[in-house]
Amino acid sequence: MWFWLALAIAAEVTATISLRLSEGFTKLLPSALVVVGYVVAFGALSQALVRGMPVGVAYGVWSAIGVALVALIGAAFLGESLTWVQIGGIGLVIAGVLALELGRTAPHG
Template sequence: MPYVFLTLAIASEICATISMKFCEGFTRLLPSIVVVLGYLVSFALFSQALKHMSVSTAYAIWSGAGTAVVAAIGFSFLGEDVNLLKVGGIVLIIAGVVALNLGGASH
């Protein structure tokens, strides 16, 4: 169950982060509401995941997956430029998350 909470927390954080792109400095109401609610839901779900997971592993997965997915959305749908250095950075983030998980962190 903690991985379900973590997955939902990541999805909520991704929605909030992408919505921030469209809220224009919190001057547009709907995207601004999505940002605030998205982060609130994300933190609430993340705190539930932390009841049964080590913080190092959970945070690495949460931040790494969020970063990689938001970057991929930016490249794919928001017209952001992609280059080998950016892709390499994302690969390193994913490798770091895998290394933490293989390291057997416990709570």
């Protein structure tokens, strides 16, 4: 199930970056990557869920890693800014997802 979630994340990040590169859907290749990427992302996410991953964990991991990767790619390759406050926010989102995952396996008392 983790393979499917990783595929969903990669496809969603590809689609989101392609959305930026499509310039309002005026460029064909990035526009096609947006559509294909989101279809693959949701299809792969559904496969992770079918295989037993809890929806809260799947969506949390998917969104947190997606946000972090899109922000980092934007800063590294698209000339977008990334401040220390934004980096801290990304860290908090990732920490929240880790808490969600760790809480799932914690003993109930």
